Amino acid sequence: xxxxxxxxxxYRDGRKVVDNVSAEIRRGQTVVICxxxxxxxxxxxxxxxxxxxxxxxxxxxxxxxxxxxxTDLHALRAEIGMVFQHFELYPHMTVLDNITLAPRKVRKKxxxxxxxxxxxxxxxxxxxxxxxxxxGELSGGQQQRVAIARSLAMEPKAMLFDEPTxxxxxxxxxxxxxxxxxxxxxxxxxxVVSHEMGFAREVxxxxxxxxAGRFIEKKATASFFASxxxxxxxxxxxxxxx
Amino acid sequence: MDWNVIARNLGFMAGGLVLTFxxxxxxxxxxxLLGILLGLCRVSSVSWIYYPxxxxxxxxxxxxxxxxxxxxxxxxxxxxxxxxxxxxxxVVAFICFEAAYFAEIVRGGLQSVSRxxxxxxxxxxxxxxxxxxxxxxxxxxxxxxxxxxxxxxxIFQDTSLAYVIGLxxxxxxxxxxxxxxxxxxxxxxFAGLVYLVLCSMGSILARRLEQRxxxxxx
Ligand SMILES: Nc1ncnc2c1ncn2[C@@H]1O[C@H](COP(=O)(O)OP(=O)(O)O)[C@@H](O)[C@H]1O
Ligand SMILES: [Mg+2]
Numbered sequence: 001x002x003x004x005x006x007x008x009x010x011y012r013d014g015r016k017v018v019d020n021v022s023a024e025i026r027r028g029q030t031v032v033i034c035x036x037x038x039x040x041x042x043x044x045x046x047x048x049x050x051x052x053x054x055x056x057x058x059x060x061x062x063x064x065x066x067x068x069x070x071t072d073l074h075a076l077r078a079e080i081g082m083v084f085q086h087f088e089l090y091p092h093m094t095v096l097d098n099i100t101l102a103p104r105k106v107r108k109k110x111x112x113x114x115x116x117x118x119x120x121x122x123x124x125x126x127x128x129x130x131x132x133x134x135x136g137e138l139s140g141g142q143q144q145r146v147a148i149a150r151s152l153a154m155e156p157k158a159m160l161f162d163e164p165t166x167x168x169x170x171x172x173x174x175x176x177x178x179x180x181x182x183x184x185x186x187x188x189x190x191x192v193v194s195h196e197m198g199f200a201r202e203v204x205x206x207x208x209x210x211x212a213g214r215f216i217e218k219k220a221t222a223s224f225f226a227s228x229x230x231x232x233x234x235x236x237x238x239x240x241x242x
Numbered sequence: 243m244d245w246n247v248i249a250r251n252l253g254f255m256a257g258g259l260v261l262t263f264x265x266x267x268x269x270x271x272x273x274x275l276l277g278i279l280l281g282l283c284r285v286s287s288v289s290w291i292y293y294p295x296x297x298x299x300x301x302x303x304x305x306x307x308x309x310x311x312x313x314x315x316x317x318x319x320x321x322x323x324x325x326x327x328x329x330x331x332x333v334v335a336f337i338c339f340e341a342a343y344f345a346e347i348v349r350g351g352l353q354s355v356s357r358x359x360x361x362x363x364x365x366x367x368x369x370x371x372x373x374x375x376x377x378x379x380x381x382x383x384x385x386x387x388x389x390x391x392x393x394x395x396x397i398f399q400d401t402s403l404a405y406v407i408g409l410x411x412x413x414x415x416x417x418x419x420x421x422x423x424x425x426x427x428x429x430x431x432f433a434g435l436v437y438l439v440l441c442s443m444g445s446i447l448a449r450r451l452e453q454r455x456x457x458x459x460x
Contacts, residue, residue: 049365051364077364077367078367081365081366088359088362090359090363090376091381092380092381101368102367105368105372106366106372150366154367
């Protein structure tokens with residue numbers, strides 16, 4: 001589904017923010033990427049849906065090269081949902097309008113079709129009563145669930161999550177993770193940047209530890225936790241698994 | 243003192259006020275539209291879009307409005323090949339001039355919308371024009387309301403400069419009445435009062451707008 005082949009990315013200063021990384025995420029798989037702040041996790045996620053241009057390597061999504069000049073990036077992005085650390089709901093629109101904007105403008109759905117689907121999704125993420133509310137009136141956990149619903153409204157083939165619970169108060173983390181667990185179990189292809197190792201243990205097929213732009217450790221979930229080899233991985237794990 | 247001079251000429255002067263309002267409305271509407279386009283160009287990373295728009299803004303901001311009004315009055319007929327009349331040429335001058343100021347307000351507003359918002363919009367598959375139209379511009383406009391209303395009030399006052407090419411807007415008509423009646427104190431007091439009342443109403447309206455914006459969830 002998503003093939004990442006020897007991808008490198010650097011910004012103006014020339015320091016490699018993503019340094020020759022490769023991975024393959026198969027349809028229906030969930031891969032969790034963890035690693036210290038500044039290690040290039042967000043940059044890599046942005047490469048996958050073409051929000052960031054990388055200089056070397058290749059990324060294929062469903063067989064289509066992200067960096068090929070002939071690729072319609074808008075069409076490709078419509079197939080990949082993305083969820084952000086700070087939710088990024090549109091503050092000037094109601095929850096319902098947030099969810100229906102892209103389906104109406106990109107998928108050319110009628111308002112009614114889009115709203116029916118949106119209500120279904122709000123039900124699924126457990127806040128059907130918040131459709132007419134503005135994002136600013138919701139708790140963080142509710143906002144992130146709306147953001148997930150907004151992505152799902154496009155019926156994506158894959159979903160990218162960039163630290164979806166890092167900005168949340170502890171008591172709200174679970175409500176968001178529950179939605180994500182459901183999603184993973186329903187067969188969604190997911191790349192999740194997160195330090196929620198409980199979530200990784202529960203649903204991830206593979207876990208990657210990233211540091212200074214590289215994949216330091218990349219293993220099937222069980223062996224990642226049982227036998228991480230790299231000392232930096234072990235140190236990182238011991239720090240976040242306190 | 244003969245305050246009756248105002249009553250005697252009220253109809254004539256009010257006619258000028260209509261022209262003032264028309265000019266201000268066209269200048270604000272057209273200037274804002276052109277200003278939004280220019281503002282979008284000013285935040286572009288494409289150099290052939292960025293540099294010409296920057297040059298435009300810089301040029302008009304370095305010219306006195308009165309000169310621009312003259313300029314269009316004499317230049318536009320040459321370009322078009324026939325005289326345009328004072329009103330159309332003034333409207334064009336105001337739109338071109340004010341667009342430069344609106345552009346800077348718009349640029350600030352656009353930059354006040356975070357990168358995360360545009361990324362989220364692009365990530366859904368929206369195109370540039372859709373991202374701007376549905377996500378960036380509505381938020382930018384909200385943030386710009388105070389600066390925009392200030393500029394609108396300034397434009398309203400600046401319309402009086404159109405007298406230099408003989409446009410019979412409000413102040414010009416007051417001036418004409420004065421030439422005939424020689425009642426400068428009464429007439430200019432009256433003119434000042436009219437501007438004070440109208441601009442105060444504008445400010446109150448602006449504050450209403452802002453409060454509504456403040457009440458809506460940010
Ligand atoms: N748009 C950008 N321009 C320049 N440098 C950037 C940009 N985005 C991220 N960086 C830098 O790249 C490095 C990796 O950032 P990021 O991908 O956000 O890491 P992470 O998500 O793992 O914290 C950091 O040093 C950051 O400062
Ligand atoms: Mg990050």
